[in-house]
Amino acid sequence: MPAKGPSLPAHPPATRSLFSRMLANVAWLIGGKGFGAVCSLVYLAILTRTLGLKDFGHFSLIFGTSQALIAIAGFQTWQVVVRFGVKHVHDEDWDGFGRLGMMAGILDVIGAVIGCGIAWLIFYQFGGGLGINPALVDTAFWFNVAALWALVSAPTGIVRALDRFDIAVYVEAVVPLGRLAAAVAIWLTGPSLVKFLIAWAAIDIIEAILYWIVARWLCPRAIRLSHLRDAFRARAENPGLVRFFMITYASASIEAVFRHGPLLAVGYFVSTSAAGVYRLAHQLAQGLAKLSTLLSRAAYAEIARARVSSGAKEFRQLVGKTSRIAGGAGAIVVILVALLGGQLLALLGGEAFRSGYVVLVPLTVAACFELAGVAFEPVLHSTGRARLSLMAHLCAMTSAAIALLLLVGPFEGQGAAWGVATGAAVGYVVMGVLAWITLNKIDRHEVSIVLPEEEKLP
Structure with a gap:
């Protein structure tokens, strides 16, 4: 007999609207991320002030490379689990949900x-091009190996498909709390770049282990090792899965290049120190626009759930309300950065980082375009039009690459940041138009919510 986990409703109560459920999930995420944001500001200040501009630049390039590799090699399987798993959860098909989750884990x-193979090529064949100190190459490689094996994509998707954002908050709080504790300990015992990297890697691995433990605890009927044997039956059980996986993986890879490529380009074309300034500005911009990440996590799961349990009218209302809130929040963030950005950078990293203000402003603009369009991609994914989101990401990356190549030479880090902002603006417009067209089609032909186009293919 499998162990009993906490009771899980087959689907959220009908008395709560889609939007109210999404706001409840966002509230849980804000609580956790608010705590995480405070921790991250403190440990980021410790990092910048103890390492200095040059070593923080090395840390930024190594960490940025790991984030790009995670996005590319991680396959973003959480999207597959949420997209197809919510129907299994709604129907209480725990065996099907378990096979899907185990396939994502594999x-x-x-x-x-x-x-790991890509990391070896980057650090041992092209590390010199990034300006990484040869003495740090081994450390950088093993840090990236640890980060790759600390992937939590599959268990993250399982927890979100089960609508347990509350539990996810506690698990994800381990990272900022652990990093803060480690940063303080390293600061007091003698700071070094290697110590910070080892601590960050160990904490990521602990989080990954905890996520799988929680996924098993939440749904022991589904998350069982026995499902590993027949995990790939999930392909036949979920029509359209392979095509959806390939498209979302391509989109995620493009987005990873768009998000992390400029930092590596600054390190390659300008200097390691410039990469450090760019990294701090990027971190602050992403922190101030963190609501986009919170809304996207909650919106993605709720919009996917709406696909199998709600009508077109409520579906459209959810998307409209989410977009309006996100757009207003983005405008507020840009105003705050324009007024206080330089002071925040100097407070975190010291006067040497104040020059990052000219980088921070366009990066914040880019982050806020992402925030304003947070509901667009979930609409396309949940209605079987993931290929359209891929097209939008391609347009964004192409625009950003052209602008970056034109601007990074004469304007260095500032030019790279405006290239990112240009790409974000193009992506927002293209994705928004495609989502609007999709919503209009749904309104005229409501059944498309239940039976996406991908699932109609022979």
């Missing part, structure tokens, strides 16, 4: 192995 392992 894909994460395959991605980690591939990522």
Whole structure:
């Protein structure tokens, strides 16, 4: 007899609207991320002030490379689990949900192995081009290996498909709290770049282990090792899965290049120190626009759930309300950065980082375009039009790459940041138009919510 986990409703109570459920999930995420944001500001200040501009630049390049590799090698399997898993949860098909989750876990392992090979090529064949100190190459490689094996994509998707954002908050709080504790300990005992990297890697691995433990605890009927044997039956049980996986993986890879490529370009074309300034500005911009991440996590799961349990009218209302809130929040963030950005950078990193203000402003603009369009991609994914989101990401990356190549030479880090902002603006417009067209089609033909176009293919 499998162990009993906490009771899980087959689907959220009908008395709560889609929007109210999403806001409840966002509230949980804000609580956790608010705590995490405070921790991250403190440990980021410790990092910048103890390492200095040059070593923080090395840390930024190594960490940025790991984030890009995670996005590329991680396959973003959480989107597959949420997209197809919510129907299994709604129907209480725990065996089907378990096979889907275990298949995602296997894909994460395959991605980690591939990522390790890519990491070897980057650091041992092209490390000099990034300006990384040769003495740090071994450390950088093993840090990236640890980060790749600490992937939590599959269990993250499982927890979100089960609508347990409250539990996820506690698990994800381990990272900022652990990093803060480690940063303070390293600061007091003698700071060094290697110590920070080792601590960050160990904390990520602990989080990954905890996520799988929680996924098993929440749904022991589904998350069982026995499902590993027949995990790939999930392909036949979920029509359209392979195509959806390939499209979302391509989109995620493009987004990873768009998000992390400029930092590596600054390190390659300008200097390691410039990369450090760019990294701090990027971190602050992302922190101030963190609501986009919170809304996207909650919106993605709720919009996917709406696809199988609600009508077109409520579906459209959810998207409209989410977009309006996100757009207003983005405008507020840009105003705050324009007024206080330089002071925040100097407070975190010291006067040497104040020059990052000219980088911070366009990066914040880019982050806020992402925030304003947070509901667009979930609409396209949940209605079987993931290929359209891929097209939008391609447009964004192409625009950003052209603008970056034109601007990074004469304007260095500031030019790279405006290239990112240009790409974000193009992506927002293209994705928004495609989402609007999709919503209009749904309004005229409501059944498309239940039976996406991908699932109609022979």
